[in-house]
Amino acid sequence: MYHIECIECRRKYQADEVIYTCTCGGLLEVVYDYSNIHLTKKDLSGPLSVWKYRALLPVGREPVTLKEGGTPLYRADRIAESVGLREVYVKHEGMNPTGSFKDRGMTVGVTKALELGMKTVACASTGNTSASLAVYGAKAGVPAVVLLPSGKVALGKLAQALMHGAKVLSIRGNFDDALKLVRDLCDREGFYLLNSVNPYRLEGQKTIAFEIADQLGWEAPDRVVLPVGNAGNITAIYKGFKELKRLGIINSVPKMTGIQAEGASPVAQAIKNNTEAITPEARPETVATAIRIGNPVNAVKALIAIRESGGTAETVSDEEIIKAQQELASLEGIGVEPASASSIAGLRKLVEMGIIEKDERVVCVTTGHLLKDSEHVLAVCPKPIEIDATIEAVRKAVFSDQP
Numbered sequence: 268m269y270h271i272e273c274i275e276c277r278r279k280y281q282a283d284e285v286i287y288t289c290t291c292g293g294l295l296e297v298v299y300d301y302s303n304i305h306l307t308k309k310d311l312s313g314p315l316s317v318w319k320y321r322a323l324l325p326v327g328r329e330p331v332t333l334k335e336g337g338t339p340l341y342r343a344d345r346i347a348e349s350v351g352l353r354e355v356y357v358k359h360e361g362m363n364p365t366g367s368f369k370d371r372g373m374t375v376g377v378t379k380a381l382e383l384g385m386k387t388v389a390c391a392s393t394g395n396t397s398a399s400l401a402v403y404g405a406k407a408g409v410p411a412v413v414l415l416p417s418g419k420v421a422l423g424k425l426a427q428a429l430m431h432g433a434k435v436l437s438i439r440g441n442f443d444d445a446l447k448l449v450r451d452l453c454d455r456e457g458f459y460l461l462n463s464v465n466p467y468r469l470e471g472q473k474t475i476a477f478e479i480a481d482q483l484g485w486e487a488p489d490r491v492v493l494p495v496g497n498a499g500n501i502t503a504i505y506k507g508f509k510e511l512k513r514l515g516i517i518n519s520v521p522k523m524t525g526i527q528a529e530g531a532s533p534v535a536q537a538i539k540n541n542t543e544a545i546t547p548e549a550r551p552e553t554v555a556t557a558i559r560i561g562n563p564v565n566a567v568k569a570l571i572a573i574r575e576s577g578g579t580a581e582t583v584s585d586e587e588i589i590k591a592q593q594e595l596a597s598l599e600g601i602g603v604e605p606a607s608a609s610s611i612a613g614l615r616k617l618v619e620m621g622i623i624e625k626d627e628r629v630v631c632v633t634t635g636h637l638l639k640d641s642e643h644v645l646a647v648c649p650k651p652i653e654i655d656a657t658i659e660a661v662r663k664a665v666f667s668d669q670p
């Protein structure tokens with residue numbers, strides 16, 4: 268059994284109410300009757316997938332699934348050595364069906380939409396949410412409407428939204444404008460809103476925590492580092508770890524550590540300034556388009572996750588992001604989009620600052636796949652070497668100093 272509850276005034280709502288924020292304006296979360304959930308490590312044996320943890324998911328019907336989750340947790344010794352730590356892991360969420368962690372939220376969110384009898388699903392997106400919604404809408408046979416900031420969405424993501432048949436609207440404005448519009452649209456038309464303000468979506472995403480603990484032999488790492496945009500994922504992962512602890516499956520909760528781009532960093536600023544209030548960034552800008560968000564909807568939850576867990580938040584420059592992306596690709600063979608690389612850039616910076624200690628066991632979450640944003644890759648990598656089709660030319664090129 269579960270219900271929805273406001274994190275501010277603790278007002279309760281029935282699980283089948285279509286509501287995204289409390290009447291007081293507070294964010295909502297799904298709360299279970301934990302005393303009635305008897306789950307052991309043994310119950311959780313078997314191959315990884317989102318739906319393996321069904322006992323902790325708020326769904327009562329057959330899921331709309333494309334076999335999401337079960338992403339690799341790589342031990343990244345070369346990155347560890349490069350930043351000066353002993354034990355670093357990369358949870359590569361780019362290995363989900365559409366190439367980002369958004370699939371974990373959408374398999375649960377779109378299943379919930381069917382359960383609630385909703386006829387159309389909708390979202391605003393910096394790209395990956397739209398790709399995922401288009402795919403799960405297609406799988407469920409439900410029309411999807413997506414609102415994107417014009418000219419600021421990586422091509423791979425746009426291609427997915429288009430090919431999987433969503434109605435794709437390109438808004439002359441940024442993500443924050445698109446989110447405001449889609450919330451209004453959903454209220455007026457009765458469409459089901461699947462942005463991360465929807466507490467059911469975050470329930471799917473908390474399985475990242477379940478899998479990390481599962482893959483480490485039911486132990487929590489000391490710290491989880493991840494990019495923060497709308498700040499849903501950091502709160503979802505924190506909730507996942509807290510639930511495992513509550514059920515006695517793990518003993519500790521990792522320090523939640525959020526990384527933002529310098530040009531879009533209201534959560535990191537609030538942590539640095541030790542304030543409750545978020546100062547929105549009117550003109551967010553960064554090469555990491557997935558986190559190009561100026562007014563994070565889940566900021567209040569994220570600040571709680573970071574502070575309660577003893578974590579922190581930091582900013583990184585676009586240069587640092589690109590360097591980390593190249594490092595991850597060349598040192599570990601892990602291809603990620605720019606936003607995802609900010610976790611590695613942030614890891615390096617926090618080690619240099621002495622905030623992350625040498626003997627910490629750290630998991631960095633890489634949120635999306637390299638191929639999502641190949642335009643960016645072509646802009647930052649050397650061009651292919653074009654030559655004549657002769658063996659002389661090939662040999663000359665192979666042994667030249669050009670990269």
Ligand SMILES: *Cc1c(COP(=O)(O)O)cnc(C)c1O
Binds near residue numbers: 501557558
């Ligand atoms: C959505 C997304 C993020 C940001 O996640 P939030 O929950 O909005 O903080 C980071 N990286 C990638 C690749 C994403 O798609």
Ligand SMILES: [Zn+2]
Binds near residue numbers: 277
């Ligand atoms: Zn409330």
